[in-house]
Amino acid sequence: MGTLVKVRVPGTTANCGPGFDSIGMACTIYNELELTLSGRERLSIEVCGEGAGMIPCDEHNIALQAIQAVLTRVGTKERGIVLRMENTIPLARGLGSSAAAIVAGLVAANVATGNQLSREEIFNMATQIEGHPDNVAPALYGGITLSVVEGKNAHCLNFTPPAELKLVVAIPAFGLSTQVARQVLPDAVSLEDAVFNISRAALLIGALTQGKLDFLQYALPDRIHQPYREKLIPGMAAVFQSAIQAGALGAAISGAGPCLVAFTRQNCDTIGEAMVAAFEKHEVVSRYIVMDIDLRGAVVI
Ligand SMILES: Nc1ncnc2c1ncn2[C@@H]1O[C@H](COP(=O)(O)OP(=O)(O)OP(=O)(O)O)[C@@H](O)[C@H]1O
Numbered sequence: 499m500g501t502l503v504k505v506r507v508p509g510t511t512a513n514c515g516p517g518f519d520s521i522g523m524a525c526t527i528y529n530e531l532e533l534t535l536s537g538r539e540r541l542s543i544e545v546c547g548e549g550a551g552m553i554p555c556d557e558h559n560i561a562l563q564a565i566q567a568v569l570t571r572v573g574t575k576e577r578g579i580v581l582r583m584e585n586t587i588p589l590a591r592g593l594g595s596s597a598a599a600i601v602a603g604l605v606a607a608n609v610a611t612g613n614q615l616s617r618e619e620i621f622n623m624a625t626q627i628e629g630h631p632d633n634v635a636p637a638l639y640g641g642i643t644l645s646v647v648e649g650k651n652a653h654c655l656n657f658t659p660p661a662e663l664k665l666v667v668a669i670p671a672f673g674l675s676t677q678v679a680r681q682v683l684p685d686a687v688s689l690e691d692a693v694f695n696i697s698r699a700a701l702l703i704g705a706l707t708q709g710k711l712d713f714l715q716y717a718l719p720d721r722i723h724q725p726y727r728e729k730l731i732p733g734m735a736a737v738f739q740s741a742i743q744a745g746a747l748g749a750a751i752s753g754a755g756p757c758l759v760a761f762t763r764q765n766c767d768t769i770g771e772a773m774v775a776a777f778e779k780h781e782v783v784s785r786y787i788v789m790d791i792d793l794r795g796a797v798v799i
């Protein structure tokens with residue numbers, strides 16, 4: 499016996515073009531995590547669905563590390579952990595699988611130990627474990643999130659997106675770890691590129707908050723991460739172009755990639771099929787999914 503808690507956490511698409519390491523959106527694709535916490539010394543981890551057989555089931559598991567971080571923080575003596583994960587978020591594709599695992603572990607452990615930590619404390623811990631806030635923020639809070647890191651603290655605003663906004667995501671068959679996708683980035687960018695991104699990130703938030711989605715065509719381009727990551731994602735520019743030709747408002751790398759996300763009001767299947775066909779011309783096997791923006795973030799179920 500012990501305390502059993504089950505949580506559901508959404509996948510996320512981060513950066514959204516120019517908002518590198520800051521802007522994120524929660525998506526209607528979910529992982530579930532069930533934690534049983536007891537006084538009996540025990541560790542058992544079971545992973546079903548996406549990542550089964552690949553995700554470590556020992557002390558290297560990041561959901562377990564998140565749980566242990568909470569247990570240490572609140573000083574509980576209960577160290578018996580039985581963990582079961584049911585995943586639908588594809589692994590290492592740019593849809594926030596690691597952020598979902600971290601947030602799920604933190605939220606479940608906090609509930610199992612009597613809700614001693616606030617959402618802000620959980621957000622800070624999640625940001626420290628993940629290394630940047632843009633996936634963990636929407637995974638925790640839902641909606642569209644804007645995050646900054648100030649010293650040891652992260653701060654986040656979230657808002658509800660325009661109801662008609664849909665996400666069409668082309669998911670390549672190959673994985674790309676965030677660590678590798680960050681290694682290709684430059685240490686510094688020019689003032690011109692910084693201004694390019696700042697102005698577009700600002701316009702993007704204006705367009706999303708005012709529901710002026712036609713502005714996304716001007717707001718989504720990026721110069722500080724996507725051009726450098728293009729070599730890791732064969733066909734990237736062609737997939738963006740084909741999505742726009744099929745009716746999308748614009749497109750971006752989802753997170754660190756290799757998923758590419760198109761933003762649209764309509765024609766989702768036409769756009770998805772065009773993206774998959776464009777990838778195929780570059781010998782990349784892919785599939786597509788259509789998602790809305792999740793408004794709830796992490797929930798106890
Ligand atoms: N449910 C899970 N439980 C434990 N570890 C997981 C889980 N899901 C993902 N991970 C770990 O996270 C790694 C993938 O993280 P990575 O940051 O590279 O990609 P991502 O989070 O899917 O994409 P992005 O951060 O670009 O959105 C996996 O290789 C695995 O080690």
Ligand SMILES: N[C@@H](CCO)C(=O)O
Pocket residue numbers: 512513518519520630632633676679680723753754
């Ligand atoms: N902002 C992060 C998101 C992926 O975790 C990146 O692009 O590296």
